[in-house]
Amino acid sequence: xxxxxxxxxxxxxxxxxxxxxxxxxxxxxxxxxxxxxxxxxxxxxxxxxxxxxxxxxxxxxxxxxxxxxxxxxxxxxxxxxxxxxxxxxxxxxxxxxxxxxxxxxxxxxxxxxxxxxxxxxxxxxxxxxxxxxxxxxxxxxxxxxxxxxxxxxxxxxxxxxxxxxxxxxxxxxxxxxxxxxxxxxxxxxxxxxxxxxxxxxxxxxxxxxxxxxxxxxxxxxxxxxxxxxxxxxxxxxxxxxxxxxxxxxxxxxxxxxxxxxxxxxxxxxxxxxxxxxxxxxxxxxxxxxxxxxxxxxxxxxxxxxx
Amino acid sequence: xxxxxxxxxxxxxxxxxxxxxxxxxxxxxxxxxxxxxxxxxxxxxxxxxxxxxxxxxxxxxxxxxxxxxxxxxxxxxxxxxxxxxxxxxxxxxxxxxxxxxxxxxxxxxxxxxxxxxxxxxxxxxxxxxxxxxxxxxxxxxxxxxxxxxxxxxxxxxxxxxxxxxxxxxxxxxxxxxxxxxxxxxxxxxxxxxxxxxxxxxxxxxxxxxxxxxxxxxxxxxxxxxxxxxxxxxxxxxxxxxxxxxxxxxxxxxxxxxxxxxxxxxxxxxxxxxxxxxxxxxxxxxxxxxxxxxxxxxxxxxxxxxxxxxxxxxxxxxxxxxxxxxxxxxxxxxxxxxxxxxxxxxxxxxxxxxx
Numbered sequence: 045x046x047x048x049x050x051x052x053x054x055x056x057x058x059x060x061x062x063x064x065x066x067x068x069x070x071x072x073x074x075x076x077x078x079x080x081x082x083x084x085x086x087x088x089x090x091x092x093x094x095x096x097x098x099x100x101x102x103x104x105x106x107x108x109x110x111x112x113x114x115x116x117x118x119x120x121x122x123x124x125x126x127x128x129x130x131x132x133x134x135x136x137x138x139x140x141x142x143x144x145x146x147x148x149x150x151x152x153x154x155x156x157x158x159x160x161x162x163x164x165x166x167x168x169x170x171x172x173x174x175x176x177x178x179x180x181x182x183x184x185x186x187x188x189x190x191x192x193x194x195x196x197x198x199x200x201x202x203x204x205x206x207x208x209x210x211x212x213x214x215x216x217x218x219x220x221x222x223x224x225x226x227x228x229x230x231x232x233x234x235x236x237x238x239x240x241x242x243x244x245x246x247x248x249x250x251x252x253x254x255x256x257x258x259x260x261x262x263x264x265x266x267x268x269x270x271x272x273x274x275x276x277x278x279x280x281x282x283x284x285x286x287x288x289x290x291x292x293x294x295x296x297x298x299x300x301x302x303x304x305x306x307x308x309x310x311x312x313x314x315x316x317x318x319x320x321x322x323x324x325x326x327x328x329x330x331x332x333x334x335x336x337x338x339x340x341x342x343x344x345x346x347x348x349x350x
Numbered sequence: 351x352x353x354x355x356x357x358x359x360x361x362x363x364x365x366x367x368x369x370x371x372x373x374x375x376x377x378x379x380x381x382x383x384x385x386x387x388x389x390x391x392x393x394x395x396x397x398x399x400x401x402x403x404x405x406x407x408x409x410x411x412x413x414x415x416x417x418x419x420x421x422x423x424x425x426x427x428x429x430x431x432x433x434x435x436x437x438x439x440x441x442x443x444x445x446x447x448x449x450x451x452x453x454x455x456x457x458x459x460x461x462x463x464x465x466x467x468x469x470x471x472x473x474x475x476x477x478x479x480x481x482x483x484x485x486x487x488x489x490x491x492x493x494x495x496x497x498x499x500x501x502x503x504x505x506x507x508x509x510x511x512x513x514x515x516x517x518x519x520x521x522x523x524x525x526x527x528x529x530x531x532x533x534x535x536x537x538x539x540x541x542x543x544x545x546x547x548x549x550x551x552x553x554x555x556x557x558x559x560x561x562x563x564x565x566x567x568x569x570x571x572x573x574x575x576x577x578x579x580x581x582x583x584x585x586x587x588x589x590x591x592x593x594x595x596x597x598x599x600x601x602x603x604x605x606x607x608x609x610x611x612x613x614x615x616x617x618x619x620x621x622x623x624x625x626x627x628x629x630x631x632x633x634x635x636x637x638x639x640x641x642x643x644x645x646x647x648x649x650x651x652x653x654x655x656x657x658x659x660x661x662x663x664x665x666x667x668x669x670x671x672x673x674x675x676x677x678x679x680x681x682x683x684x685x686x687x688x689x690x691x692x693x694x695x696x697x698x699x700x701x702x703x704x
Contacts, residue, residue, distance in 0.1 A: 082498065086681075122685060130689035131696070135437055135498070136639050140684035143632060147677020151385065154672040261674070266506055273499045312513040319506040322499065323489070330494040347358070 047177075053297055054181045061293020062189050063088070063250040063264075067271035068278065068285040069195050070243030074120070075275060076203060077236025078216035078229075080343040081123050082138025084244050085268025086145020091116040091248025092263050093149040099161040099253060108161075109188065109249045116245015117238045119145050124237035127345060128230055134343045142268070149263075156259040163253040164188055186254045188246075195243070196282035212236055216339035219346050229346055247271070266319065273322045277329040279337030288325070295321050355701040359694075366694050374686035382679050391669050403664030404657035412547045416618065417656035418649075419551045420445065420610035424634030425652055426562055427483075427606030429643040433566075434579040434599050440486065440501025441607040442631025443508035444479040448608025449615040450512060451478030453531060453622040456538035456615075457520065464537035471538060471612055472554075479608015480601040482508060487600035491593050497600075509627055516623055530623035540617035551613035558606060559645045575599065607631060629677075633659075636684045655680065 067084055074081045081087075095112030099105055123141050126132040164186035172183040183190075203209040214222035215232035223229045251263050270292055278284035299314045307314075383393035404410055424441040431438035452471035459467055486500040516529040540549045566572040575595055578585035586592055614626045633655055641647035658676060665671040 126685055126689045130692035132685075132688035132691070137685065137688055139439065139635060140681050140688065142681075143636065143677050144681025144685065147674045147679075147681055148385075150674035151672050151678055152388070154674070155389075266503075269499060269502050273496075273503075276496060276499075310514050310518055312510045312517060316507055316510045319503045319510075323495070323503050326499055327489055327493045327495045330496065 056297035057294030065289035066247030074240030083141025088248035089149035091245030095249030112249025120241020370690035378682035400661035404661035423610035427603035443505035444604035444607035445611035448475035448479035448611030452612035475612035480605035483604020
């Protein structure tokens with residue numbers, strides 16, 4: 045393939061992979077603590093809406109981005125309440141959260157359909173944007189793409205080297221042992237739910253602030269579910285999540301370009317690509333390697349009397 | 351200082367289930383009312399309108415029953431899978447495949463008499479929906495792919511496939527650019543019962559409901575399924591055919607959703623078009639869980655949530671409340687019931703902090 049076509053495609057892959065990356069990292073963070081949150085799609089939608097509306101009212105995209113994260117953490121908090129305080133089934137609660145979140149965002153967002161809000165625009169990084177090839181692909185984006193580069197190494201180090209990170213892993217792997225060792229398992233799990241929800245909310249905020257710049261209903265279009273599949277693909281490792289997210293970003297960008305090029309392939313078949321790829325990626329990463337990296341107590345509630 | 355003391359009850363409190371449902375409903379309605387007020391809609395008027403629109407007249411109740419049919423069939427299917435702790439989130443896609451299968455028969459054999467076409471559609475919808483459920487089962491069993499994600503992705507794929515068909519090869523040549531197939535011939539349309547608006551699809555619901563109830567209560571396979579659902583490891587030790595059960599359950603689950611799709615295409619709009627996809631498959635999950643997987647309760651819950659949809663149509667027309675409001679209420683009710691069930695299983699009391 046000719047580089048004049050390939051480099052813009054790779055750059056687009058990084059950009060459209062970024063919201064998925066935020067969401068995948070958020071879900072990894074939550075699942076590491078032992079809580080399965082299937083509400084990612086709903087949390088992304090709420091994050092996207094909250095960020096969009098805040099940008100419209102305050103005119104400050106950075107503030108709006110952070111508010112998007114807070115909205116995500118708030119919705120995830122409902123999941124925490126149901127599962128951690130009321131012993132609800134984590135799968136069902138997550139599904140209900142998706143139904144609620146998508147409904148809420150589409151309902152409250154209806155008056156804003158088609159409207160634009162101030163968002164982020166590409167700002168090349170000072171020195172790095174001089175490197176050939178790498179620069180246009182990685183260092184000529186909006187600032188949120190760069191922040192996303194920092195999270196995976198930070199998360200990796202957090203889980204590997206810090207006391208809190210290890211405590212959180214213990215809560216996800218051996219909650220009984222962790223509790224016997226004096227750790228407050230519920231506290232760690234709450235942290236996992238809220239911080240994870242915050243990151244997922246940021247992913248949603250990216251969609252409305254930097255990706256589309258305008259509001260449409262159903263903005264996340266299944267990206268939340270793709271993120272959940274990518275957690276499995278990544279074997280719960282933040283580094284592998286980067287590969288997965290950009291891979292999907294690439295497929296989405298490729299599909300859009302193909303449509304724009306006036307191909308004869310019907311658009312509905314092209315739109316199937318990311319979803320079909322999700323199934324393939326999931327099958328390939330689960331087959332023979334199932335169980336790699338999955339927190340042992342994922343999805344299992346802690347009984348209150350213990 | 352005081353703290354909460356939480357103890358697991360010896361036996362779940364039965365009467366409190368009703369209380370929990372009532373409390374959950376009140377809480378959900380209160381939050382929904384706040385949401386309405388946020389959009390400058392009069393909350394009280396809206397709630398009255400919602401209720402009257404759904405259950406206020408005979409015509410409205412008929413409408414509820416018509417909408418309850420697809421929800422019931424999807425939910426029954428989903429519940430069978432949940433029994434075995436298989437999370438089939440794909441009723442929406444299986445419903446679409448059923449509609450596609452039935453439509454294929456209707457378009458391919460327009461001239462055959464109804465007593466050939468309708469059973470043909472019924473069978474094709476059953477198989478098409480069933481196979482769309484069976485693929486995730488095979489991927490789960492032999493490739494260990496998580497069925498939650500696969501069935502969900504299959505929803506998106508099915509809906510896009512439907513789009514492809516109605517925008518492409520199956521498009522009605524005289525539809526003025528609208529994405530829809532030709533109208534079915536009369537022999538491919540499920541008729542109405544007497545002078546009512548109801549169609550014979552209700553009979554299919556009753557048949558499926560009774561069949562599933564008998565299956566679980568009186569057949570060996572049904573018993574094995576229930577036993578496996580309660581403890582998968584123990585069931586495997588006991589030599590129960592887990593693989594076969596999973597495939598059977600997901601096939602049946604998809605097939606029932608497929609019937610729902612068939613009925614929707616050939617009894618309410620008489621053609622295939624994207625507007626048949628309205629989220630019945632997701633409502634079905636809410637219904638199955640609210641009903642605690644019990645077929646009779648599924649019937650009641652389907653009717654009530656169908657009522658929510660019918661009432662909502664009035665809100666949309668009269669107060670311009672967006673349709674997404676239904677999602678808020680469904681999500682809230684499920685979350686609050688889920689949280690409220692805690693009080694059925696646990697006893698909470700106040701004690702002194704030592």
